[in-house]
Amino acid sequence: MAAKRITREYAEISESPPSGINVSLDNDNVHKWNVVMAGPEGSPYAGGTFHLSLTLPPEYPFKAPVLSFKTRIYHPNVTNDEKGSMCIGILKSESWKPSSKILAVLLAVQDLLREPVPDDALEAQIADKFKNDRPGFERDAKDAVKRWAK
Amino acid sequence: MDSDDEYMSGLSSEGEDNILQDESDEEGSDGDDFGFEDDEEPEPDLGYSQKDSVKKEKKSFDINFKVYHPADIQTQQDELINEVNMILDIRKEDAAILLRHFRWNKERLIEDYMDRPNKVLESAGLGPSTSGLQLESIMGFTCDICYEDDGTQTFAMKCGHRYCVDCYKQYLGQKIIEEGEAARIQCPNDGCKRIMDSKSLDLLVTADLQQRYHEILTRTFVEDKDHLKWCPAPDCQNAIECGIKKKDLDKVVPTVACDCKHRFCFGCGIPDHQPAPCDLVKKWLKKCADDSETANWISANTKECPKCGSTIEKNGGCNHMTCRKCKNEFCWMCMGIWSEHGTSWYNCNRFEEKSGSEARDAQAKSRISLERYLHYYNRYANHELSAKLDKDLYQKTEKKMIQLQTASGMSWIEVQYLNTASQALQTCRQTLKWTYAFAFYLARNNLTIMFEDNQKDLEMAVEALSEMFEKPVTELADAKLKVDIMDKTSYCNKRRVILLADTADNLANGVWSWGISF
Ligand SMILES: [Zn+2]
Ligand SMILES: [Zn+2]
Ligand SMILES: [Zn+2]
Ligand SMILES: [Zn+2]
Ligand SMILES: [Zn+2]
Ligand SMILES: [Zn+2]
Numbered sequence: 187m188a189a190k191r192i193t194r195e196y197a198e199i200s201e202s203p204p205s206g207i208n209v210s211l212d213n214d215n216v217h218k219w220n221v222v223m224a225g226p227e228g229s230p231y232a233g234g235t236f237h238l239s240l241t242l243p244p245e246y247p248f249k250a251p252v253l254s255f256k257t258r259i260y261h262p263n264v265t266n267d268e269k270g271s272m273c274i275g276i277l278k279s280e281s282w283k284p285s286s287k288i289l290a291v292l293l294a295v296q297d298l299l300r301e302p303v304p305d306d307a308l309e310a311q312i313a314d315k316f317k318n319d320r321p322g323f324e325r326d327a328k329d330a331v332k333r334w335a336k
Numbered sequence: 337m338d339s340d341d342e343y344m345s346g347l348s349s350e351g352e353d354n355i356l357q358d359e360s361d362e363e364g365s366d367g368d369d370f371g372f373e374d375d376e377e378p379e380p381d382l383g384y385s386q387k388d389s390v391k392k393e394k395k396s397f398d399i400n401f402k403v404y405h406p407a408d409i410q411t412q413q414d415e416l417i418n419e420v421n422m423i424l425d426i427r428k429e430d431a432a433i434l435l436r437h438f439r440w441n442k443e444r445l446i447e448d449y450m451d452r453p454n455k456v457l458e459s460a461g462l463g464p465s466t467s468g469l470q471l472e473s474i475m476g477f478t479c480d481i482c483y484e485d486d487g488t489q490t491f492a493m494k495c496g497h498r499y500c501v502d503c504y505k506q507y508l509g510q511k512i513i514e515e516g517e518a519a520r521i522q523c524p525n526d527g528c529k530r531i532m533d534s535k536s537l538d539l540l541v542t543a544d545l546q547q548r549y550h551e552i553l554t555r556t557f558v559e560d561k562d563h564l565k566w567c568p569a570p571d572c573q574n575a576i577e578c579g580i581k582k583k584d585l586d587k588v589v590p591t592v593a594c595d596c597k598h599r600f601c602f603g604c605g606i607p608d609h610q611p612a613p614c615d616l617v618k619k620w621l622k623k624c625a626d627d628s629e630t631a632n633w634i635s636a637n638t639k640e641c642p643k644c645g646s647t648i649e650k651n652g653g654c655n656h657m658t659c660r661k662c663k664n665e666f667c668w669m670c671m672g673i674w675s676e677h678g679t680s681w682y683n684c685n686r687f688e689e690k691s692g693s694e695a696r697d698a699q700a701k702s703r704i705s706l707e708r709y710l711h712y713y714n715r716y717a718n719h720e721l722s723a724k725l726d727k728d729l730y731q732k733t734e735k736k737m738i739q740l741q742t743a744s745g746m747s748w749i750e751v752q753y754l755n756t757a758s759q760a761l762q763t764c765r766q767t768l769k770w771t772y773a774f775a776f777y778l779a780r781n782n783l784t785i786m787f788e789d790n791q792k793d794l795e796m797a798v799e800a801l802s803e804m805f806e807k808p809v810t811e812l813a814d815a816k817l818k819v820d821i822m823d824k825t826s827y828c829n830k831r832r833v834i835l836l837a838d839t840a841d842n843l844a845n846g847v848w849s850w851g852i853s854f
Contacts, residue, residue, distance in 0.1 A: 191483045247481060248510040279515060284481045284507050285499070286526040 188246050192216045195288050207292050209240075217242045221253075221292065225335065226300045230327035231259070234335030238270075238295070240288070250282035251291060260330035262302045262313035273308050274298060395833060397610060397840035401578040401592040401602065404564070406554070409575055413557050416442055424449055429533035434460050436519045436553075437531075439560040461522065461531030463495060469536055471501060479503055481524060493536050497525035504540045508532070512545055518552035568605055569598035578602040585614045587844050608766055611839035612774040619854035620773040624713065642671045653726030653761060654802040655718070669718055677796070685772075685795055686788050687711040689780060712776040719769035723762050726802060730758035736809040753818055757805060757825045764798045764832050771835070779851035783842060790835040797828045 196216060199209050206226065212218035221238040225231030237256040243249045255270030264272045275281055276294050307313035315323045404412070413432075420431040423446055437460035438445040449456045457463060471489045478485040479500040492498035499507075507524050511517040521537075523530040534553075538546055558564045558575045567574045572594060580590040580602055589610045590602040599608040601617075609617045638649045641657075643664040648657055655668040656677075665674040670684045677684060687708050737751045771791045778784045801824040804817065811817055842848050 188482065191481065194483050245506075245510060245514075248506050249514075280520075283522070283526045283528075284503060284524045285497075290526070 188242075189216070191247060192242060199289055199292070204289065204293060204296075206296065209292075212239070217244070217246070219288075223292070223295065223299075225331060226296055229300050230324040231261075231299050231331055231335070234259075234331035236299075236335055240291075247284045247286070250277045250279060250286075251288065253277065253291065253295065258330070258334040260312060260327045261299070262304045262307040262309050262316050263298055265308050266312065271308065272298075273306055275303075275306070395837055395840075396844065397589065397591075397836045399578065399580060399588060399590045399592070399602075401576050401590075403567075403595045404575045404577060405595070406573045409554055409558060413554070416440060420445065427533075427535070429535040430457075430462055432553075433462055433519075433531050433533055436556065436560065437461070440557065461529045463530060469493065469539065471539065474498075481507075491536070491540060493523055493530050493532065495523055495525070495528055495530040497523050497528055497530070499524055501540060508537065508541050508549075509545060512541075512549050512552065516552060518549050519556045565602060565605070567594040567596060567598055568600055569594060569596050572596045572598065576602060587613075587846065589613055589840065589843070609770045609773075610767060611836055611843070612770045613843060616774065616777055616854045617770070620776065623709075624716075627709070627713075639668065639671070642666055650721075650725065652729045652802065652806045653722035653724075653765065654806055655722070655799055656803050669715060677799075683788070683792065685715065685775075685792050687775075709776065712772045716769050716772040719765045719772070722802070723765040723769070726758065726761045726765065726805065729806065730754065730761075733805075733809060733812070737812070753822050753825070754805075754812070757801060757821050760825045760828050761798065761802060761805065764794060764828050767832050767836065768794060768798060771839075774839070777850050777852045777854055779849040781849060783848065787835075787839065790831070790838060794828070794831040794835050797824065797831045800824055801828050 193216060196209070196211070196219070199207075203209065206224040208222040210220045212220050219240040219242075221240050223236045223238060225234035225236065235257070236259060239254055239256055241252045243252065253272060253274070255264050255272065258266070258268070258270065260266060263274065264270055272295075274291075274294055276286060276291055302313075302316055304313035304316045312323070312326075315326065416435055417428055417431045420426070420435060420442060421428045424431065424434075426434070434445055434449070434456065435442065438448075445456075454464075469491075471491050473487055473489055475487065476485070477487070477490055477498070477500075479490070481499050481503040484500060484502075489501040490498050491501055491504055503524065508521065511521045519531075521532040522528060523532070534549070537549055541549075558566055563577050563579055564575050565578070566572075567576060574594050574596060576592045576594060578590060578592055580588060582603075585603045589612065591599055591608045591610050592602045593599045600606065601609055601614060603614040604617065606617065612620070638647050640646065641648050641659040641662065641664055643666070644659060644662040646659060646661045648659060650657070650668055656665065656674050657668050658665050666672065667674055667677055667684055672684065689708075733754060734751075737754065741748065741751065768791070771787075771794075775784070775788065775791070778787070801821070804821050804824060807817065812821075
């Protein structure tokens with residue numbers, strides 16, 4: 187029953203993608219999307235290209251999708267490792283609703299790159315730096331982009 | 337009967353009947369209800385049964401509590417809902433949602449609602465209404481969840497967010513079954529905080545799911561109310577109500593007894609730990625866990641005879657050991673000579689503090705503090721072990737009694753004194769166990785000495801009963817021994833009450849002085 191919904195969501199996003207975002211299916215599997223996101227202008231991630239993987243569980247849309255960064259990123263809300271797990275409000279089970287859309291999720295990720303949420307951090311040290319030493323944080327984030335996201 | 341041949345005073349240790357062991361290791365889970373008939377036992381009932389309308393003499397360590405069975409819990413909720421329904425003149429489903437939002441604080445809900453009804457409704461997820469509650473087929477409707485437009489039935493709560501019934505079903509199933517949610521299920525619309533009410537739910541899901549939903553709601557009711565707690569016994573569905581306040585937990589040890597017989601502390605939820613207060617218990621358990629390495633050897637089931645060195649196995653709760661080989665009688669706890677244990681100058685329970693001169697350097701000090709800890713830990717752990725062994729022994733004995741009954745024609749009721757004795761042993765050992773944790777933290781003064789005297793009296797009574805308990809079945813059936821056991825049982829219970837009452841009074845009055853803080 188979810189097939190119709192997923193197909194339509196995919197069609198809408200791939201036909202008229204929001205700026206800086208591209209999606210494709212992983213091996214024609216509608217439950218596994220590859221997302222390419224450009225680092226938003228004005229953020230320390232500008233100029234970087236980030237690959238993400240979006241997995242829709244069998245229960246989708248009654249259960250939230252799972253999103254992770256495949257490109258390593260220096261960010262308080264993304265684990266700084268090869269897993270690239272992330273913490274984002276809309277995907278938490280208490281806030282995800284079946285009428286929430288993937289487009290909204292992708293836009294929320296873009297927002298998160300523009301404005302990290304240090305109080306909901308997965309990387310405490312990075313969050314600390316973000317809060318207490320903003321120039322240092324931006325420098326480190328930019329260095330990381332050069333290293334991993336070019 | 338050549339019982340001298342046994343390590344212990346009578347029971348064979350051939351390891352038969354092992355199937356009966358480990359029925360339930362949870363200490364204290366049945367240490368309740370000594371089962372006296374009122375007329376044969378002058379001491380008031382220790383069963384803490386609050387159901388008795390005529391409450392017997394209340395002891396200073398008893399606290400008030402009430403046991404709620406599942407039906408009572410439902411009734412309590414229904415009554416509150418009905419009251420709010422009448423006073424505020426709102427639907428029962430909405431009254432339920434409001435009450436849950438206010439964690440069942442009816443007074444505060446009514447007050448706030450009277451002040452600002454719309455704000456209260458909004459924050460509880462009962463915002464303005466736009467439509468009625470029914471299933472509808474609407475031409476040309478596309479469901480925003482599944483994107484289907486095949487004209488199936490649809491539904492919307494009062495917020496007007498309409499989806500097809502199939503999507504509602506899946507959504508509710510996901511929330512209730514997978515996430516265990518009930519009281520806070522919101523409208524499926526992204527951003528809508530409207531709470532799913534039970535009437536809407538009943539329209540949408542199967543009876544199974546409705547039942548599960550209501551079970552979870554009931555659970556939330558107990559968890560939301562400060563003075564209610566679930567009985568922690570496995571498979572028990574009852575809840576206990578007790579008005580004890582957190583700030584009073586240093587003055588009272590609130591042991592409650594569920595109708596299922598499980599006795600536990602309302603303050604911290606672990607099995608009855610009177611006379612020790614919750615904070616002390618927490619600290620003690622942490623210490624035991626941290627020092628488990630050091631203390632491990634203690635809980636061993638075998639030791640060597642202090643006289644001839646042969647291996648002695650403990651297979652009953654009793655501490656009076658008789659070496660099979662050299663006939664030496666000694667105490668399992670302190671390895672001292674048993675005959676001296678009955679005398680007034682012998683103290684197996686008291687730790688003799690060494691004089692300060694011996695403990696000049698730090699190393700000696702730390703050795704003494706370890707010895708002191710081990711003294712108390714030993715006795716604490718031993719009662720835990722003995723309670724289990726006593727229980728195993730009782731089960732073996734019971735089996736033999738049944739055989740004996742069929743052979744001798746004695747009735748079931750006539751051997752119940754053994755059950756009563758076994759339960760008294762369990763409860764007294766549970767108390768004794770915690771007296772050692774308690775004593776570990778006490779400073780040495782007159783009150784402590786009185787406490788240790790009470791502790792010793794209870795120790796001796798319990799050991800005597802435990803020893804009788806280990807007599808072979810043929811002797812147990814003897815009328816004289818039966819009377820002795822019954823007398824000793826009631827004496828043990830009496831000593832326990834004295835010890836607990838004394839300790840509780842001092843705790844309530846804040847007069848204990850502690851040598852080690854907790
Ligand atoms: Zn639908
Ligand atoms: Zn809604
Ligand atoms: Zn219970
Ligand atoms: Zn407690
Ligand atoms: Zn010996
Ligand atoms: Zn001893």
